[in-house]
Amino acid sequence: MPQDIQPLGIHRCLLGESPLWHPAEQQLYAVDIPGRQVLRWREGASEPDVWPQDAEPGCIAARASGGLLVARRDGLWSLDTVSGKQELVSPPPYDSTRLRFNDGKVDPAGRLWVGSISDAREPEAALYRFDGAAFSAQVPGLTTSNGLAWSPDGRRMHWSDTKAHRIYVADFDAASGTLSEPRVFAEFKPRTAGEAYGGRPDGAAIDTSGHYWVAMFEGGCVLRLAPTGEIVQRVELPVSCPTMVTFGGADLRTLFITTARDKRPADELAREPLAGAVLQLRVDAPGLPATLTQA
Numbered sequence: 001m002p003q004d005i006q007p008l009g010i011h012r013c014l015l016g017e018s019p020l021w022h023p024a025e026q027q028l029y030a031v032d033i034p035g036r037q038v039l040r041w042r043e044g045a046s047e048p049d050v051w052p053q054d055a056e057p058g059c060i061a062a063r064a065s066g067g068l069l070v071a072r073r074d075g076l077w078s079l080d081t082v083s084g085k086q087e088l089v090s091p092p093p094y095d096s097t098r099l100r101f102n103d104g105k106v107d108p109a110g111r112l113w114v115g116s117i118s119d120a121r122e123p124e125a126a127l128y129r130f131d132g133a134a135f136s137a138q139v140p141g142l143t144t145s146n147g148l149a150w151s152p153d154g155r156r157m158h159w160s161d162t163k164a165h166r167i168y169v170a171d172f173d174a175a176s177g178t179l180s181e182p183r184v185f186a187e188f189k190p191r192t193a194g195e196a197y198g199g200r201p202d203g204a205a206i207d208t209s210g211h212y213w214v215a216m217f218e219g220g221c222v223l224r225l226a227p228t229g230e231i232v233q234r235v236e237l238p239v240s241c242p243t244m245v246t247f248g249g250a251d252l253r254t255l256f257i258t259t260a261r262d263k264r265p266a267d268e269l270a271r272e273p274l275a276g277a278v279l280q281l282r283v284d285a286p287g288l289p290a291t292l293t294q295a
Contacts (some may be wrong), residue, residue, distance in 0.1 A: 012276035016258030018059035021248030031057040045096035073100035093135035102145040106291040108154035115145020147204040160201040203244020207285040211246040215242035248289020
C-alpha cells in the first residue's frame with residue numbers, strides 16, 4: 001500500500017458514499033447506504049458520530065440554516081446534527097419499491113441535485129433538481145446516476161451513468177439551473193470475459209484546475225481527468241471498490257475516498273482489510289469547497 005494513502009480511523013462502512021467536507025464545521029461527513037447511517041468524523045475521535053436512518057441514505061448536503069439534508073429511499077429529510085431531530089422535507093419523486101436516491105450535490109447557486117438508482121438496474125432512474133418545494137427530472141433514462149460535479153466557473157456540469165460506463169457533461173446556466181444537450185465526457189470499457197476490467201465511474205469531484213477526479217468501482221483506483229476528458233493521472237488504491245471522492249482539510253488538499261465491502265467475495269476482503277474504510281491522501285491541486293444549500 002502506498003505510504004501516503006491512509007485510513008481515517010478504524011471504522012468500516014458496508015458501502016460508504018457521499019463524503020462531504022463541511023465548509024463551516026471543517027469536519028467530514030458521509031453515509032453508509034446499506035448500513036442506514038449518516039456519519040461524522042471529528043478530529044481526534046476514534047470512531048465517527050452516527051445518526052441511524054430508517055431507510056437507505058444515498059447522499060447528504062450541508063444546509064445554510066444548519067444541519068444536513070439527507071436524500072433517502074423514502075424521500076428528502078432534514079437532519080439536525082445537534083438534537084438528532086429528523087423531518088421529512090419532500091417525498092420521493094419515484095416508486096420507492098423500485099428506486100432509491102443515490103449520488104447528489106449542491107450546484108453553485110445553492111440548488112440540490114440528486115440522482116436515483118434502479119434496483120432492477122433498468123434505465124428508469126433520473127437526475128433530479130430540487131427547487132425547495134419539489135423535485136423535477138432534468139436527465140431521465142439513467143440506470144445509476146452518479147458523479148455530479150461542476151467546473152470551477154460553474155458553467156459546466158458533469159454526471160455519470162455508472163452501469164453505462166459513461167460520464168457526461170453539459171453547459172450549465174446557474175441563474176436558471178438549466179442544462180444544454182449532454183455530450184459524452186469520457187467512456188470506459190465494460191466488463192469483457194478474458195480481459196482485465198478497469199472498473200466503472202462512480203462518485204466524483206473537481207479540483208480548482210478543472211480536473212475531474214472519479215472513483216472507479218471495481219477498478220481499484222481513482223482517475224484524474226483533464227477538462228477535455230483525457231486521463232492524466234491514476235491513483236492506485238489498496239481496495240477494489242472506491243465509491244466517491246471529496247476534497248477536505250483546511251487547505252482542501254486532502255482527498256477523502258469512501259469505499260465498499262458489502263457483498264464482496266470473502267477472498268477479496270481477506271486481501272483488502274481497508275475495504276469499507278474512508279481513505280485519505282494529499283494532492284497537489286486543492287478542490288472546490290462544498291456549496292451550502294438554501295433548501
